[in-house]
Amino acid sequence: MRPFVLAMAWRESRSSLRRLALLLASTAVGVAALVAISSFTDSLQDSVREQARSLLGADLTVGSASPFSPRAEEEIRKILAEARGAEESRLVRFAAMAYVPRTAATRLVQVTAVSGGYPFYGRIATEPPESWAHVAEAGGVLVDPALVSALDAKVGDTLALGEARLTVRGIVTGMPGDVAVRAALGPRVFMSARDLQATGLLSFGARARYETYLKLPAADPQRLAVRHRAALAAERARLRTVSEDEESLSRTLGRLGRYLALVALIAVLLGGLGVASAVHVFIKRKIETVAVLRCLGATGGRVLAVYLVQAAALGLMGSVLGVAIGLGVQAVLPLVMKDLLPVDVRYAPSWPAVLAGLAVGLWVAAAFALLPLLSVRHVSPLVVLRREYESDARGRRDPLRLLAAALLAASVAALAVFEAPSRQSGMGFALGIGIALLALWTAGLALSRALRHFLPARWPYLWRQGVANLYRPANQTVMVVLALGFGAFLLDTLFLVQHNLLRDLRVDARQDRPNLVLFDIQPDQRAGVEAELRRAGLPAQEPVPIVPMRIASVKGQKAGVALAAGTVEPPRDGGIGRRRGGPNPWTLRREYRSTYRDALTSTEKTAAGGPWPPPGWRQSGGPVPVSLEQEVATELGVHVGDEIVWDVQGREVPTRVAHLREVSWGRFEPNFFVVFPTGPLDAAPQTYVTLSRADDPGARAAVQRRVVEAFPNVTAIDLAQVQQALDRIVSRVALAIRFMALFSLATGAVVLVGAVATSRYQRLREAVLLKTLGATRGQILRIALAEYVSLGLLASATALLLATGAAWALVHWVFDSRFSLPGGALSATALVVVSLTVVVGMWTSHEVVRKPPLEVLRAE
């Protein structure tokens, strides 16, 4: 038994290699996608593990949004005292305006002021080399290459930072743990902490982050963390160790990898469809051989085995090819993603990923081939006597076929759960695929039924003939719609989700909106800034007051106590989703920049709590009402009516949540988490922000320069620059996603060719017959055109409908975002699918038209 099956499979495969090339290609592309992603993710995580210490630059770090309180300082001193040979380095990070007098250019930058030996691990690469140490000793600054180009500066220039004039000593070319796109938001400037005082920045209202980095050569950072974390948390200081950092980074990258793997899984499943349709066509051409083998006494099972062995062998070849391509692509992936990753990814093929790829490829080839192959058991040996003999036992109710289908479905679900970031998303993924297949199958069936009854008799003959092909006996409508539609569905869904996620990152930049923001304006600078704007001929909006404050207590619980208690919980992994328990730690730690006013702005809508401010609250004598942005209220775990006590520069202000707002953050307006009514904060220490608009970039640059010269502490944000920065980030992210989607597209194309090829054999015979009856080439081509246009339209319309549903569900429930349909772009994708169908269909028909009928018949 076995020798016959193997020998037969081997001999047959000499010619099936060409016929089953589609199977090989389908398997290869899917496997390539999977291997590239999994192997890359593995390398990425290995790199994180290796580089963890230099990513953080220290063994342990403590950070805070304000200067460390005396009690926090005491805790840090205790840690240093407990660890022998410990070293400390302090960093202050803040945003400021940099100004190069020589070129008269200004730019918002991210400043890091360093004291001590940071980084303790890893090296900061500079040009000229060793200038990092030079800055620490002699002062001056190091800058990003981006700053050099933005300000047209060069090494040796003087850079004005606040009141200080500092020499540019060099350029930072590489930093461990740095994500390159971050520089887009503001080029970095590194300086010695000695010069910090001279800048005069960090005055009241300035945003800064204070960090201390500790090198603990002889101590276990984790033990120290356990001992001191709670006390520091109570002082709103957050402690991180190198292993926690590594763990959270590794988890984040792992999740990224798994989302990408899901994209790869789509390619794998599309590949499966390609396998199924390739085998379907293959078997149609093999019916005679099968019948002869049956005649000669081969049992159904042995014939099935002959072809299953071939499919599996070709699948294995495809998998090997796919692994090779995948490992090649893995080398390219770091280039595509390098600006998004905090580590240098070393290229190393991951053997588990390779093995998994081979296994999945073999599974795809065998499992998806099995379903169409099972029908060979029902090929009657009578076919050798009568070609047209159609076995009446079509295997429709073949229990083995049902079992195979069920097993296939189960294995797809298992694979989805295994690859997906979570069990729910894996199940959802598998369920979505099931629903999509069912809907496509129904649509295909409904179309052929409907056409049979409603095809207008008045249509021109050629169109009727072409469309009638969709319902005539032995039509392939359902099969083609299934394969084609599924491919289009997956691609459309990917596209729609991507569109909706990226849309949120786009700043709304309409003509009448402000495009210049000046903030950190001290009360005594208000008039001067307004005068500068007026002198430049620019409109100046009424300045908005900003009062920095922190939460003292929520619903009677002290923030410090809650923070200290919260440290026993494992660190949150930053995902999206609502918390059930108490406030999210960041909401208690952060410094709130609140404003006061008695009206909502155009970017705000009332979400709960009636009008703002509550009428008559002044007379009621109760706590001050505040309006919270609804998402932050959710994160804080408060509702309308709950009490929050604010610490406004040392003074406690009890308030009651009276109103929740929905804020459209995409709009370039000063938006706030917390809004007070006018009155209670009028006398509190505050700064102002003002908005203006200048269409000419030169005018914007000029006014920024004059303001920075006159008021060095005032920060300016240029919307055009922000938009550019966001565009740069978005395009990097989109590139990475699209690169992965390319795999699906490639497999989709293979499947499309396969799907159209499934009906090719049938069409070929019909066309030859028509030609014999006197049809011209043009007529046959038009019949084919009618058929493929209708097939493409149906498949892409069904796919679009399904994709809209699936993308809406994903965007709404998984990504918690607003859904919108990009009409134009969607029509374009539909058009692409239809034209692709027609092109492939016409291309296969071309052969029929070109060759004389007899030659085609004989070749078949």
Next chain:
Amino acid sequence: MIPGPATTFDAPEASDTSVKEPMLRCESLTQTYLSGGRELTVLKNITFALEAGGFLAIAGPSGSGKSTLLGLLAGLDRPRAGRIVLDGQDLGPLSEDQRARIRSEKVGFVFQSFHLIPTLTARENIQVPLELRGEESSAPARADELLARVGLGGRGHHYPAQLSGGEQQRVALARAFSHRPRILFADEPTGNLDAATGATVIGLMGELNRELGTTLVLVTHDADLAARARRIIRLADGAVVHDSAAA
């Protein structure tokens, strides 16, 4: 005309059972097909028996039911009513796979359109029946022997597409005899061949019948061809209208 020693076709193993049991017997065979929702009777109440070593021609115009009868006799299909016993084995209760095993043990086939497997070489085509029986070790030698016997020694590595029609039919004949079948069914074996080539093939079949005692069942509408058989059954409209054995 046919090169090579005739003895290379060994005789089939001697039939164990009694001389009285015929090689092929059918009783009251009736076959119907559904056509456009209506039942169409293709064969009506056919009964005959054929002794081992016999040479029967089933003749009749197209549509008379010849090929249907051949399919039933060889166990390729199930009759609507009636019984077929092949070499003492009742085909009725057997499953499709069990009938396939009977074919691989006892039956050889030759078809009008040759039906060589296009993806296999001539030699490999001949080996298939042997390999199906698990005799793969002796298969290559046996195939070469048969190739020589049908005059195609040295052409074993050719694919069917590289052979002429007559050559293909000779390979098909070699394949039909490779596993030393007890009975050979031939469906219009000369239908796709010119007269001279057809005569060669038929001559070869007749020799085999005489030399090896292989029972031959030949379906044809060609009266000259049918006349070379020792017995002729004529069909018309699905019924036997003449049986030379009964005459």
